[in-house]
Every structure is written in structure tokens, then in C-alpha cells.
Amino acid sequence: MQGIFKAFRLHSIDGVVTRKIESIQLDSLSPGNVIIKVAFSSINYKDALASKGLNNVVREWPRISGIDLTGIVVESHDLRFSPGDEVLVNGCGIGVDHDGGHAEYARVNADWVMKLPSGLTLLDAATIGVAGYTAGLSLDLMELNGLNTQGGPILVTGATGGVATIAIDMLSQRGYQVTAMSGKPNETAYLKNLGASEVIGRISPESSFKPLEKAQWAGAIDSVGGYTLSWLTRVMQTSGIIAAFGNAGGAELDTTVVPFILRGIRLIGINANSPMNIREKIWKKIANEYRPTHLKEIASIIGIEKLAHHLDLTLAGKSKGRIVIDMTK
Numbered sequence: 216m217q218g219i220f221k222a223f224r225l226h227s228i229d230g231v232v233t234r235k236i237e238s239i240q241l242d243s244l245s246p247g248n249v250i251i252k253v254a255f256s257s258i259n260y261k262d263a264l265a266s267k268g269l270n271n272v273v274r275e276w277p278r279i280s281g282i283d284l285t286g287i288v289v290e291s292h293d294l295r296f297s298p299g300d301e302v303l304v305n306g307c308g309i310g311v312d313h314d315g316g317h318a319e320y321a322r323v324n325a326d327w328v329m330k331l332p333s334g335l336t337l338l339d340a341a342t343i344g345v346a347g348y349t350a351g352l353s354l355d356l357m358e359l360n361g362l363n364t365q366g367g368p369i370l371v372t373g374a375t376g377g378v379a380t381i382a383i384d385m386l387s388q389r390g391y392q393v394t395a396m397s398g399k400p401n402e403t404a405y406l407k408n409l410g411a412s413e414v415i416g417r418i419s420p421e422s423s424f425k426p427l428e429k430a431q432w433a434g435a436i437d438s439v440g441g442y443t444l445s446w447l448t449r450v451m452q453t454s455g456i457i458a459a460f461g462n463a464g465g466a467e468l469d470t471t472v473v474p475f476i477l478r479g480i481r482l483i484g485i486n487a488n489s490p491m492n493i494r495e496k497i498w499k500k501i502a503n504e505y506r507p508t509h510l511k512e513i514a515s516i517i518g519i520e521k522l523a524h525h526l527d528l529t530l531a532g533k534s535k536g537r538i539v540i541d542m543t544k
């Protein structure tokens with residue numbers, strides 16, 4: 216593959232991170248044995264952090280952002296893939312340790328590449344992306360720990376975010392009763408349309424310091440962390456299950472052992488950077504029994520020229536649903 220193509224690249228000069236759309240050649244991409252013509256990428260919260268050089272998520276510069284992508288293989292030096300294969304790459308360091316999906320081409324390690332799950336289009340899989348994978352992995356681990364639709368309501372925090380919107384969609388189509396917690400009261404109709412039966416506002420840091428409060432939720436999918444996660448530990452039903460993967464609101468966790476020993480609550484940590492066998496299992500579920508049914512309403516499709524603006528909105532918590540970048544335009 217030869218020629219010049221567009222890439223959204225981050226630079227750090229004297230500690231100041233800048234980003235711009237550049238024309239580059241394949242030689243300047245991180246090394247790899249599979250070359251993919253990117254069809255779609257997306258914005259995940261980590262991309263927003265990377266784009267401002269925050270939390271040390273990027274340590275080597277310059278770097279093309281984009282922690283997920285879908286596209287078509289154009290060249291492969293690995294027997295598992297051939298030109299024309301429709302594939303996806305989620306995480307595995309792309310967009311942070313290795314050049315990522317915010318470019319017309321990506322060059323990656325074959326071990327990170329997955330064939331597109333049957334029944335999903337390249338656009339579907341990009342709309343789902345790392346965010347939807349995280350929602351699917353959370354649901355799978357919660358169900359393995361006993362969650363079922365008869366147990367009671369499930370709370371999804373950071374509800375208008377990427378992971379949460381797909382989680383609401385997945386949970387509700389699977390028969391769960393979902394309550395959405397959001398800081399955006401004007402998005403109530405949107406969240407109800409995705410399947411939330413109720414929408415509540417964010418809790419405040421002063422809400423309560425009692426070790427246990429009224430037991431409300433059978434499950435919780437938490438994007439927020441911090442005092443929201445602390446509060447969740449105190450309001451779960453007996454044997455309630457929390458999937459904790461996010462820190463959009465803070466990284467601290469201030470709680471006691473009381474909810475664990477008196478209510479038997481379970482706090483499950485979620486790391487979306489799973490081994491390939493787990494990825495294949497979860498993606499198969501996402502394409503079938505967990506399949507989201509509102510992907511069109513969740514996706515906002517933009518061109519690369521609007522990427523910087525939407526990264527800033529995401530960092531400010533002002534984004535909604537999944538921002539998908541169409542790299543073919």
C-alpha cells in the first residue's frame with residue numbers, strides 16, 4: 216500500500232499536547248503485520264484524555280488516537296487474515312501505545328485483529344466499539360454472578376455516555392427494568408427511547424455517609440466511579456451486583472465492608488482489554504442475544520474534521536451516545 220492519507224495525530228512539545236489532521240504515509244505508522252483500510256472509528260473517553268495529554272494514557276509521541284476501529288484488510292503478513300476481510304480492532308493499546316483508528320489506514324499486530332462478527336456491519340461494530348464491548352462484558356459477568364431479569368431494577372450511571380447508552384439498550388431488550396442516572400435532564404426522552412423505564416438525576420457528594428441505605432438496585436453498571444460508586448455500594452439489594460469500569464466522575468472509592476458482609480453485595484471490576492477468546496465470546500453475544508436495537512439513535516456519525524470538537528465535548532461530559540467517525544469520507 217503506497218500513497219498519502221489523512222490521520223488525526225497528537226504531538227507533545229515541551230509538555231504541551233496539540234492535535235491536527237495531517238497527510239502522512241504508511242511508513243510513519245507504528246509497525247504491524249496487518250494493514251487495514253479504516254472504515255469507521257469512534258470516540259471513547261480514553262481518546263478524549265489522550266487528545267489533551269491527560270492521565271498519561273499516551274507516553275510516546277506523535278500518536279494517532281482512536282482506541283477502536285473497523286475496516287477492511289488490504290495487506291496481511293499473517294495467515295489468519297487476507298485482503299478483503301472485514302475486521303475490527305478494540306483496545307490492545309491502539310490509540311495510546313500504538314497508532315490507532317483516527318486515520319484512513321491502520322497498521323496493527325494480527326493478534327489484535329478480530330473478524331467482524333457475523334450479522335454486524337462495519338458501522339454497527341464501530342457504533343458498539345470498545346464502549347459497547349464494555350457494556351456486553353459487564354452484562355456477561357453480572358449474569359455469570361447470578362443477575363437475572365426477576366431480581367429487580369438495574370441502575371446505569373453516566374447514562375448518556377457511550378458505554379451507558381449501549382448498556383441501557385442491551386439490558387432493556389433483554390428484559391431488565393432499567394433506571395438511568397444522568398446529569399442531563401433534557402435527555403430524559405432520549406434515554407427512555409433507548410429503554411430506560413425511569414431517569415433520575417446524579418447524586419451529590421453530600422447525599423449520605425451511612426454504611427447502609429435503602430436497598431434499591433439488583434444491579435448497577437457504573438461509568439462514573441468516585442462518590443457515585445461509593446453510594447452504589449450502600450444502596451444495592453441483598454446480593455446486588457455492581458460492574459465498575461469507569462472513573463468519569465472520580466477514581467476514589469470510599470466505602471465500608473458493611474454492604475459486603477451484611478448484604479453480600481458483589482463489586483465486579485471490568486477491564487475491557489480482554490484476551491482474544493473472551494473478546495470472541497462477548498462479541499458473539501453482542502451480535503446475538505445482547506444485540507442492541509437502537510444503534511441508529513445512539514450513533515452520531517461525523518467526519519474527521521469534527522473530531523477535535525467532539526473530543527472536547529466528551530472530555531467536558533457534554534457528549535451523548537456514541538460518536539462514530541466515518542473515515543471513508
Ligand SMILES: NC(=O)c1ccc[n+]([C@@H]2O[C@H](COP(=O)([O-])OP(=O)(O)OC[C@H]3O[C@@H](n4cnc5c(N)ncnc54)[C@H](OP(=O)(O)O)[C@@H]3O)[C@@H](O)[C@H]2O)c1
Nearest residue numbers: 260373374375376377378397398460461462463464487532
Ligand atoms: N475499564 C475499562 O476497560 C473501560 C472501558 C471503557 C470505558 N471505561 C471508562 O468508563 C467511563 C465511561 O466511558 P465512556 O466512553 O462511556 O465515556 P463518555 O461517553 O464520556 O460517558 C461518560 C458519562 O459519564 C457522565 N459524567 C461525565 N462526567 C461526570 C462527572 N464529573 N460526574 C458524574 N458523571 C459524569 C456523563 O453522563 P450523564 O451526563 O448522562 O450523567 C457522561 O456522558 C470512562 O471513565 C472510561 O474511561 C473503562
